[in-house]
Amino acid sequence: MAKITSVSPLAPASFPALPVIEGVRFASVAAGVRYAGRTDVMLTLLAPGSAIAGVFTRSKTRSACVRDCQAKIGQASADGAAILVNSGNSNAFTGAAGDASVAAICTAVAEATGLPAARVFTSSTGVIGERLPHERIVATLPELHGALDAAKGEEAARAIMTTDTFPKGAAATVALPGGTVRIAGFAKGSGMIAPDMATMLVYLFTDARIAQADLQAMVSAINERSFNCITVDSDTSTSDTLLMGATGASGVTVTPADTAFSDALETVFLDLAHQVVKDGEGATKFVTVRVTGAETDADARTHAMAIANSPLVKTAIAGEDPNWGRIVMAIGKSGAAAERDALTIRFGDVLVAEKGWVSPDYKEADGAAIMKQPEITISVDIGLGTGAATVWTCDLTHGYISINADYRS
Numbered sequence: 001m002a003k004i005t006s007v008s009p010l011a012p013a014s015f016p017a018l019p020v021i022e023g024v025r026f027a028s029v030a031a032g033v034r035y036a037g038r039t040d041v042m043l044t045l046l047a048p049g050s051a052i053a054g055v056f057t058r059s060k061t062r063s064a065c066v067r068d069c070q071a072k073i074g075q076a077s078a079d080g081a082a083i084l085v086n087s088g089n090s091n092a093f094t095g096a097a098g099d100a101s102v103a104a105i106c107t108a109v110a111e112a113t114g115l116p117a118a119r120v121f122t123s124s125t126g127v128i129g130e131r132l133p134h135e136r137i138v139a140t141l142p143e144l145h146g147a148l149d150a151a152k153g154e155e156a157a158r159a160i161m162t163t164d165t166f167p168k169g170a171a172a173t174v175a176l177p178g179g180t181v182r183i184a185g186f187a188k189g190s191g192m193i194a195p196d197m198a199t200m201l202v203y204l205f206t207d208a209r210i211a212q213a214d215l216q217a218m219v220s221a222i223n224e225r226s227f228n229c230i231t232v233d234s235d236t237s238t239s240d241t242l243l244m245g246a247t248g249a250s251g252v253t254v255t256p257a258d259t260a261f262s263d264a265l266e267t268v269f270l271d272l273a274h275q276v277v278k279d280g281e282g283a284t285k286f287v288t289v290r291v292t293g294a295e296t297d298a299d300a301r302t303h304a305m306a307i308a309n310s311p312l313v314k315t316a317i318a319g320e321d322p323n324w325g326r327i328v329m330a331i332g333k334s335g336a337a338a339e340r341d342a343l344t345i346r347f348g349d350v351l352v353a354e355k356g357w358v359s360p361d362y363k364e365a366d367g368a369a370i371m372k373q374p375e376i377t378i379s380v381d382i383g384l385g386t387g388a389a390t391v392w393t394c395d396l397t398h399g400y401i402s403i404n405a406d407y408r409s
Contacts, residue, residue: 006165007165007166008165008166008278008279008280008283009284009374010278010279010283010284010285010286010374010375010394011165011166011278011279012166012275012278015154015157015166015167015169016169016170016171017171018153018154018169018171018184018186019171019173019182019184020150020151020182021150021182021183021184021205021206021207021247021249022047022150022207022247022249022250023046023047023050023207023247023248023249024044024045024046024047024150024205024245024247025044025045025148025149025150025152026042026043026044026148026149026150026152026153026155026156027042027043027143027144027145027146027147027148027149027152027155027156028041028042028043028144028147028152028155028156028158028159029041029140029143029144029147029159031086031136031137031139031140032133032136033086033087033088033089033126033132033133033136033137034087034088034089034126034127035088038088039155039158039159040086040087040088040159041084041085041086041087041137041140041144041159042084042085042155042156042159042160043082043083043084043109043141043144043145043148044082044083044084044156044203044205044245045080045081045082045113045145045148046080046081046082046083046205046245046247047080047247047249048078048079048080049078049080049247049248050080050081050245050246050247050248051210051211051212051215051245051246051248052073052081052119052121052212052215052243052244052245053073053212053215053216053218053219053220053243053244053246054069054070054073054121054216054219054241054242054243054244055219055220055223055227055241055242056069056070056240056241056242057237057238057239057240057241059237059238059240061092061093061238062092062238062239062240063090063091063092063093063094063098063124063238063239064091064092064094064098064099064101064102065091065102065122065123065124065239065241066123066238066239066240066241067099068099068102068106068121068122069121069122069123069241069243072118072119072121073216074212074216075118076212077116077118077119079115079116079119080113080115080119081115081119081120081121081245082109082110082113082115082119082120082121083120083121083122083123083203083243083245084105084109084120084121084122084123084137085122085123085124085125085159085160085201085203086122086123086124086125086126086132086137086160087124087125087126087159087160087161087162087188088125088126088127088162089124089126089127089130089132089133090124090125090126090127090128090237090238090239091124091131091132091239092124092128092129092238092239093128093129093238094129094130094131094132097131097132098131098132101131101132101134102122103117104134104135104138105120105122105134105137105138106120106122108137108138108141109122109141112141112142112144112145113145121243123160123201123239123241123243124239125160125162125188125200125201125237125239126162128238153169153184153186154167154169154186156186156203157169157186157187157188160186160188160201161188162188162190163190163281164188164189164190164279165190165279166275166279167186167188168186168187168188168189168272168275168276168279169184169185169186169187169272170184170185170186170267170268170271170272170275171183171184171185171268172264172265172267172268173264174260174261174264175260176252176254176258176260176261178251178252178253179250179251179252180250180252181206181207181208181250181252181254181261182206182207182250183204183205183206183208183264183265183268184204184205184206184268185202185203185204185205185244185268185272186202186203186272187200187201187202187203187272187273187275187276188200188201189201189202189232189276189279190232190276190279190280190281200237200239200240200276201239201240201241201242202227202241202242202243202272203242203243203244203245204242204243204244204245204265204268204269205244205245205246205247206244206245206246206247206254206265207246207247207248207249207250207252208246208248208250208252208253208254208261209246209248209250209251209252209253209254210246210248210253210254210255211255214254214255214256215244215246217256218256218262218265219242219244222262222265222266222269223242223269225266225269225270226266226269226270226272226273227242227269227272227273227276229273229301229389229390229391229392230273230274230276230277230391230392230393231277231305231308231309231391231392231393232276232277232280232281232283232393232394233280233281233309233396233400234309273392274286274392277392277393277394278394280393280394280400281399281400281404282396282397282398282399282400282401282402283394283395283397283399283400284318284374284394284395284397284399285317285318285373285374285375285376285394285395286374286375286376286392286394287308287317287375287376287377287378287392287393287394287395288375288376288377288378288390288391288392289304289307289308289377289378289380289390289391289392289393290304290377290378290379290380290388290389290390291303291304291307291379291380291381291382291387291388291389291390292379292380292381292382292387292388293342293344293381293382293383293384293385293386293387293388294336294337294382294384294385294387294388294389295336295337295382295384295385295387296385296387297387297388297389298336298387299336299337299382299385299387300336300382300387300388300389301389301391302334302335302336303330303331303334303336303338303380303382303389304380304389304390304391305334305391306330306331306333306334306335306336307327307330307331307378307380308391308392308393309393310326310329310330311396312326312329312330313326313327313330314393314394314395314396315395315396315397317371317376317395317396318395318396318397320368320371320372321368321371322347322352322364322367322368322370322371324345324347324352324353324358324367327345327378327380328343328345328353331343331380331382337382337384338382338384339382339383339384340356341355341356342355342356342382342383342384343356343380343381343382343383344380344381344383345378345379345380346377346378346379346380347367347370347371347376347377347378348370348373348376348377350362350366350367350370352367
């Protein structure tokens, strides 16, 4: 795997102070899954009564871990739950051996924690197509179980990184009529990012009491407006997994009707999703693509993703070139409804093009000034209806090639 020598220029100043979520404990260890001396396994243990919800990749070649988690999500249980994640090896495209590795890990975690195997959820991230040396993970379980601590969220976040240049965390505290509840989470993701479900790997926790069906409904809905609206390179992973646990330890009951909670949860989702884009492999620019005026919301999303995924658009942004012609190209190729003479394009607050041609007031220097900023907004009005969508992406630099050209080395 390519050696990451510097932190993304878009990284936050520091990892946030995650609130302790009562009923959740973490531990991490260096198991040598792929590299020696690198923390690469994390274990999370949730208290009895915790509800678990999740969303997963729709990839037809999804990993053994994903398939196992999908089979377990939604099963009623009063037991606690465990989440074990390894980095360095995705356990994807590993056939029956991959399934056996998942079963061996789940059985070992169940024995170490006293949980049924049906309440053990696993994720793996890293190289595709190599057998997972699960025995190395199983051997660390006594150490992991003995080190569980509610305050070790940041260490857990670091253990699941691959080409990430920084650990990603976010949190919120919400005052509700029944009392205060807390939300905390962390994610990994840098490349192979074009979610078709959730994202790379994301784990969120709250001490609110939420029925599993309600938690699933909230997670699925908010995911569509956050993780399903980001792209780094248009490639959907075989391993994308988002799991959320609600321990109920606060004693405060939450339903989907509690907008203060769902708004706070969406803020955490968006924060983590944006951090993934800001850590896009080789990224130097964080880009918001906002499309309005489409015939439908679905058309708006199609247009937005066509812009966000275009290598020509992304390389122009990397070169700080306000090449609005590439935006026009991306809209035209998307397949969604568009009319040449109805388009309006803006870079930031600069009107670039309208009525089928460059704006008479547009100055190239104004567009270039917008492109020099670390965070850029590209706005397009299709001029055909009320459909709207916003997605987030990054630029495409030589750094992306350097990282991925020798990823397996």
